Amino acid sequence: MLSLDTIDRKILTVLQQDGTLSQRDVAERVGMSQNACWRRLQRLRDAGVILGSQTRIDPAKAGLDLTVFVMIRTRHHSADWAEAFRKHVDGLPGVVDCYRIGGEWDYLIKVVTRGMGGYDAFYQRLITGFDFHAVTGIFSMETILESHPLDLTRPA
Amino acid sequence: MLSLDTIDRKILTVLQQDGTLSQRDVAERVGMSQNACWRRLQRLRDAGVILGSQTRIDPAKAGLDLTVFVMIRTRHHSADWAEAFRKHVDGLPGVVDCYRIGGEWDYLIKVVTRGMGGYDAFYQRLITGFDFHAVTGIFSMETILESHPLDLTRPA
DNA sequence: GTTGAAACACCCTCAAT
DNA sequence: ATTGAGGGTGTTTCAAC
Numbered sequence: 001m002l003s004l005d006t007i008d009r010k011i012l013t014v015l016q017q018d019g020t021l022s023q024r025d026v027a028e029r030v031g032m033s034q035n036a037c038w039r040r041l042q043r044l045r046d047a048g049v050i051l052g053s054q055t056r057i058d059p060a061k062a063g064l065d066l067t068v069f070v071m072i073r074t075r076h077h078s079a080d081w082a083e084a085f086r087k088h089v090d091g092l093p094g095v096v097d098c099y100r101i102g103g104e105w106d107y108l109i110k111v112v113t114r115g116m117g118g119y120d121a122f123y124q125r126l127i128t129g130f131d132f133h134a135v136t137g138i139f140s141m142e143t144i145l146e147s148h149p150l151d152l153t154r155p156a
Numbered sequence: 157m158l159s160l161d162t163i164d165r166k167i168l169t170v171l172q173q174d175g176t177l178s179q180r181d182v183a184e185r186v187g188m189s190q191n192a193c194w195r196r197l198q199r200l201r202d203a204g205v206i207l208g209s210q211t212r213i214d215p216a217k218a219g220l221d222l223t224v225f226v227m228i229r230t231r232h233h234s235a236d237w238a239e240a241f242r243k244h245v246d247g248l249p250g251v252v253d254c255y256r257i258g259g260e261w262d263y264l265i266k267v268v269t270r271g272m273g274g275y276d277a278f279y280q281r282l283i284t285g286f287d288f289h290a291v292t293g294i295f296s297m298e299t300i301l302e303s304h305p306l307d308l309t310r311p312a
Numbered sequence: 313g314t315t316g317a318a319a320c321a322c323c324c325t326c327a328a329t
Numbered sequence: 330a331t332t333g334a335g336g337g338t339g340t341t342t343c344a345a346c
Contacts, residue, residue, distance in 0.1 A: 004218065012213055019175055019209035022322060033331055038324070049217045053175035054303060056207040057168055061157065063312030067255065069264065086300055093307040099223065100298040108225065108294065112306055138264065142256040144242055147210060147303075150268055151249040156219030178339055189314055194341070 002047040007032065009152040011040060012049070016149035019053040056147065064112045067140035068119055070126070071105040073133040088130060094122045105136075157312070158203040163188065165308040167196060168205070172305035175209040212303065220268045223296035224275055226282070227261040229289040244286060250278045261292075 004012070010030040014021065021029075027037035044050045059065070074081070082100075089098050089109060097110040113119050119137070127135065160168070166186040170177065177185075183193035200206045215221070230237070238256075245254050245265060253266040269275050275293070283291065 002217065012211070012218070015211035016213060017210075019211040023324095024322075034323090035325090035332080036330065047217065048214055051212040051214050053209055053211050054173075054305075055168070055171035055175040055209050057172060057306055057308075058204055058207050059306055061203065061205045061312075062160065062168070062306060062308055063157070063310075064306055064308075069255075069257070090301060093309060095301060096304050096306065098299075098301040099225075099296040100300060101225070102295045102297055105294070107300075108296075114310060114312075118310075138261070139258045140255040140264075141258055143254075144256060144263075145246060145251060145254040148252050149210075150213055150215055150218060150220055150252065152213075152218055152220075153249060154219075154270060154274075156217075156270075179341095180339075190340090191315080191342095192313060 002043070002049060004049070004152070004156045008040060008044065008049075009156075011037065012044070013149055013152055015050075059112050063114055064118075066113050066115055066119055067143065068111045068113070068122075069138040069140070070109040070111055070123075071101075071136050071138070072107040072109070073104070073135075074106045075131065075133045085130065088126075092122060092125055094118065105134075158199070158205060160205070160308070160312045164196060164200065164205075165312075167193065168200070169305055169308055171206075215268050219270055220274075222269050222271055222275055223299065224267045224269070224278075225294040225296070226265040226267055226279075227257075227292050227294070228263040228265070229260070229291075230262045231287065231289045241286065244282075248278060248281055250274065261290075 007030050011026060014026055014029050023038055023041065024034050026041075027034040030037065032040075041050070059067070074085070085107070089095055089107075094111045094113040095109055096112050097108075099108045100106065101108045111119065111122050113122055123135070123137075163186050167182060170182055170185050179194055179197065180190050182197075183190040186193065188196075197206070215223070230241070241263070242254075245251055245263075250267045250269040251265055252268050253264075255264045256262065257264045267275065267278050269278055279291070279293075
């Protein structure tokens with residue numbers, strides 16, 4: 001793994017907060033020349049530390065007013081089933097995140113959708129072709145924090 | 157609320173997938189002139205639909221190998237306590253998301269950290285000064301999808 | 313909505329230190 | 330590591346349609 005020094009971590013922290021910053025601004029904030037900063041960014045991109053950039057949308061302002069955390073318990077524990085499930089989830093509109101988890105449940109899916117009707121539409125698509133052991137939804141009442149930058153304060 | 161037409165939603169979808177695209181590229185992909193596309197972006201930014209841009213980091217490549225979903229049940233249900241808790245969470249390193257949720261638990265926090273030691277450090281900081289009724293952690297075994305673009309296929 | 317143009321900022325590379 | 334300079338590209342604002 002590429003080891004990140006203090007300046008690398010500063011650069012990554014700054015760019016996680018605002019991905020629109022110019023290289024000049026980034027360089028200035030981390031106390032470097034624009035040239036040196038550019039070389040570091042190249043290295044971080046080549047190493048795959050920087051995955052890319054994403055424009056962030058306010059879900060509510062786009063009419064997406066409902067966030068649900070769906071947990072799933074499966075009956076099947078084969079690699080084939082897991083692969084089929086993964087492809088299934090990847091094709092479902094509204095899915096933002098999906099994790100395989102430990103404990104009582106097997107999968108956790110974050111869904112952002114348009115009201116309860118949108119969630120039901122998601123649910124119907126989710127269960128078509130799959131016979132889950134259990135499905136439950138935890139509804140978000142309020143988003144307190146979202147997409148906070150990763151904490152890079154300690155060395156990697 | 158600003159109503160988004162088909163082209164707005166195309167623009168937002170494209171920029172959620174790749175925030176580094178130039179306005180020329182975006183304009184081309186949505187079938188517009190660069191000038192008209194620029195005006196739409198201005199409007200979307202002014203309306204707050206576009207919140208900004210974020211450079212995405214590979215957590216594993218930055219040494220952050222553990223994702224935990226922490227659920228909390230509180231003893232207190234006053235507005236003052238909620239505000240104090242919110243501020244507390246906002247200052248905790250490693251927190252990526254935090255939601256107030258319905259059901260058996262009150263809060264859901266997504267934490268990305270450095271191994272079990274990092275998680276324990278988070279836990280210790282989480283509970284200092286707060287006397288929660290219950291805290292539980294759901295550990296991610298595998299990230300299947302993360303930060304997928306919001307689904308804007310239906311009108312807002 | 314469109315095109316074209318001009319002024320400016322930014323990105324990337326190079327040379328020199 | 331740094332500065333400085335140059336060419337190409339992107340952004341922003343015009344005017345005209």
